[in-house]
Every structure is written in C-alpha cells, then in structure tokens.
Amino acid sequence: MHVLVVDDDVVSAEFLANTLVHFGYEVTVASNGREAFHLIRTGKYSIVVSDWEMPEMSGPELCRQIRCRQWSGYIFFILVTSYGAEHVVEGLKAGADDFLTKPFQPSELRVRLRTGERILSLQSRDVMLFTLAKLAESRDTDTGLHLERMREYCRVLAEELSTWDKYRDVVDGDYVQLMYLTSPLHDIGKVGIPDSVLLKPGPLTKEEFEIMKQHVTIGGETLAAATKAHPDAKFLTMARDIAFTHHERFDGTGYPFGLQGKQIPLCGRLTALSDVYDALRSQRVYKPKFSHEKARQIILDGMGTQFDPDVVEAFLRREEEVVRISETLDEPMLAAETRTETAPPEPALV
Template structure:
C-alpha cells in the first residue's frame, strides 16, 4: 500500500472519480484538478510526486501542463503520466518531448493503471541515489567557493537539452526516458575529479600557466578513475558507466581538439556531448575569479559559433530551440555574485 499523494487532472468529473476510486482503494492519496491551470495552482501550494493528466483539456491541456512542470522544475522529481487516446507514435514522441514520463490509454484499465503507478514509484525511489550522487558532487565542488549553484544549473540544462532530442532519428537508439533521467542524475559528477586538483591551481586568480592548465586537465582522468573503481564493484550499474563517460569526456571537442583523449565526433559519448554544452553555457553565464559573467545572448552566440568545432552541431541546433529555458534556469538559480557583466574575447580561453 502506498501513501503517495497523486494529482488527478481531467476536465471530465466522471473520469476523475473513477481514477480517484481506483487509486484510493490501493492506498494512494489523491487530489483533483479540472485542467492544467488548475493543476499548477494546486501544485504551487502542495507537493505531488505523481501527476496523472488527461491530454485533451480546455484552458491548458496535458502537453502544456507537462511543459510547465518541467520548465518550473521542483525540489523533487514529478513523475507525469498522460491519459490519452492519442496512441500514434508521433503523439507519444510529442508527449515525451513535452516532459511526460508515461502514458495510459483512455478509457483506462485498472490493472494497467496500477502497474504504471508502480513504475512511477520505482523511478521516484531513484531519488535516494540521486541525492547521494549530488552530495558527492557537492563535496568536490565545495573546495571552490566561486561556483555558486553550478551543479543545480548544469543538471537542469542537460535534462532540457536531452528532452529536446527525443524523437530525433539520429538519437533514437540512445535516448529514452531512462537515458534522460540518468543524464539528469549523473551530470553533477562531471567535475568530481577536481577533488584531486591542488588549491594553487583550482583557485588560481588568473590565466593558468601551461603546466597548471595541464594539471587542471587531469581532473577528467582523476574523476573517471574514481568511478572505474565503483564500476568494478557494480559493473551492471548504468548510472556509474554514464557518470564515468561524462567525467572523462565532457571536455572533448567535436573536431578532436579537446582532452584528455582527443576523441572526434560521435566517438565522444552522447551524454558527455550534452553535458559539454550545459557546462560551457553555465561557465559563460557565471562570474568567475578570472572573468565576469556573459549575457545570455553573448553566450548563445559563442555556443552556436562553436557548432562543429567544440560541439556536436545537432546538439547546438537543439540548444537553439530551448535556449530560452536555459536563460530561465540561469536566472532562477543565480546568486548576487553571478550577475551578468561583460567580458573581453581573450577571456573565452578560460571557459573553453
């Protein structure tokens, strides 16, 4: 028996009543909303780990509700299920792109509903693992007090960018809902290797010397080696393999000029290519001891200008479609010390 509180969103009171009866009978607590706008109002006042929403509703439909849930984000993950008779593949892709986690056919089957709920609970239970991952990443980051809410922003940028790739045939064999969640969970570990970088380099207030920069580059290998040890203990843990790839390869460049291995193009793991854009965008937008913050517009110009050289051009195209969400995240998770300023072109070397 579960005690999760579920928000049921449907403009049809009969459907709401049937869903409520079924869920209550199996130990779930429920609340109701008549459309997306009503749901957002209730979610602003109360926490709902799972939302079941009809697709077609007046005022704000289920797709728009999913988009708003992902755009505004929350302290805990909100598992969203769309109740729909739109069963064509293109409709499912559209729903996933909007941020839906699962679908239930309409009219719903009781047994299917309960199994979908159980699947949702399994995903939500992964938040315990996510909290541990984030705590480890924060521990490494704590040595550098100039990074602010960098980890919080990067994982949200990465999730938005990954969700935008859903439905792209080029990534159909790699990206599914599990991949999206794993990118979100493991992206904070991208700089875990900085725990092994001396303060004299990590906190250096100016441009690094050649030897210092080489030492700084080694954080990718240090982080990957740490995670290799964990993989040896749990070789089937997918999140550890993805965390390893992100830690080692997020400074590789699409044209092969990156480090530590000089990988080219698609030889760079997709998760690392995604985090590379998220990490650089945040570095550009953030004030550092060696540079002021860049504006959103200037940061976008730099990233788009590096398509095909630093970044996978297909990911840059996706970034261009969701850049406004990046700006929203940057503003929401900013601190007074990270307000935009201006920077000279010579300072770009430090963030690349």
C-alpha cells in the first residue's frame, strides 16, 4: 500500500518515511500541500499522512481539496499536529479521518494506519460484493433493478426484526448492514447455469428445472470455499448461507437441503421473502407484473409454509416502506415473451 507523507520539515518527513518503510509501506514524500495534491491526482495513494502547518497549502486545506473531488477510491487522511484538542474540530470539518499529536510513538502511527487499512478494505469488500452480484445478474436480462430492490427489502425487514425483543441479541446494526451487502449474492450461482436453460424463452422441462435449481449449490459451494479460506470474514459466512438457503421453505419442502423452520438461517429466511416479493412485483418472461395487493396476498398465503411467520409479520409492519422502495426503484415494463414454468409452483422459485 502506498502512503503519501506531506511535511515541509525535512527531519520530520524523513522520520515518518523511514518508520513507514520499516512497517512495510511504499512511501512518497511531498514538501507541501500543493505538491501533495498533484501526486494524489495520480490515483496512486490511498493513505495520506500530513503535517498541519505548511507553506502554500496547510494540511487541513489539503484535506478539504481532496474531499471536494470525486476519486476512484476513498483516501484515508491522517493529520499530524502539535496543537491541542481545540483544533480537532477544525480538522474533522476539513474531512480528516484521524489525528496524531506530536511527539508520537511509531507504534501509535502503526495503529492509525491499521485503522485506515480496515476502512479501505471495507470499501473494497463492498464494491467486490456488488460487482460479483451484478456479474451474475448480467446473464439474466430480465432482472433489471432486482438486486437494488432486493437489498433494500432485506435491510428493511432486518431493521424491523432488530426492534423485537426475541431478535435483539441476534439482529443488530452490523447484521442489518451485512444483510444489505450480501443479499445481492443470493443468485451468484447462476453464472454456472447454461444459457440454454437460464435464457430459455419457453417452458422449462422437468430436467431443465433440475439444472436451474443447481444455481443454489453452485453459489453456496463457491462461497463456502471462500469462507473456508477466510473463516473470520463474517460477510462471506452470511453470503454462503444466503446462497444455499434462499430457496428453502419454512415447512421443509424447499431445496437443496429440505431445511425446516429455524433450521434455515435467518438471513436465508429474510432473503427468501424479499426475493419472492420482488419477483411477484416484476415482469418476467414467465409472468406479468403483479400489483402490490396481489403480491401481498401471495406472501400471506405462504405464511408458515413457504415463509417464516415472523418475517411475514415484519413485512406487514414495514409494508409502506416496502411499497415505496418498489415504486422508487421501479422500471419500465420489460417487453418479453410470456413463459409458463412447468416445474415451480410459485413464480419466484428460480
């Protein structure tokens, strides 16, 4: 990772640079804010460690200039100052992420840099997750804004459950955010389904439907392999569970494992309802777009059989918000040939 050190004092700049090199970073030194801004425009630096007082452009002003522009990735900015706490507010207003007060120990600098790395890695994680999901979606031309709506529905339902006493120790803010990030990966396994089946405009045969169902195990096993390699990555664990279980049914008649009730991870139960509702509210090659009222009734009819009753109740309590998401992220009706699925008993099964 490249770090840009900005300091007009040669001794201080050399100390910072040597310390960072010792920690394993690649380092470039700029002697003032203007020079630093020119270097930042190359797109090479994601972490900046800048002195406060400098000629031509101060550290806070450099930070303001950075925040005023759109960059391809986030730039983590650490201000180094000998001033007291009264200047922290000014630095925060400028957009600084962290501070170092002179004199400081190298170990303190290292902790600040690790914080920056974590924030930057989270950004990379979020981009990677949605990019993978869009890759899978790109093979299915009928899905439109499905992923955007899906993650919003999952977020709303998870937020509702977080207010219930029975889920308070399970669903917190971190869980809600992970649902929002990972639910778009539910159909990642469709990248492994042949075009002859995935894009078939006519009815699926029984054999073709069995092939279509394999997207669940393809996606789940792919993410399971990633989870095994990175067991501490909670987002991979949730993504794996969603991919494997979003077609399980509460009564145990779903696939691929025939899980029943609370054997199905909560993230899978939340995604299942969100996926079905969005499919019902969208035109597909095998069905017209249903009204909210009709989709709502189908959800209610599936309470306790296809869907977890708690998740249905959460859906009903946040119904207005769900409708608003559906309408806000709506899209023109897709001009597609109507197809009747021969195997699935409900429109969103695949």
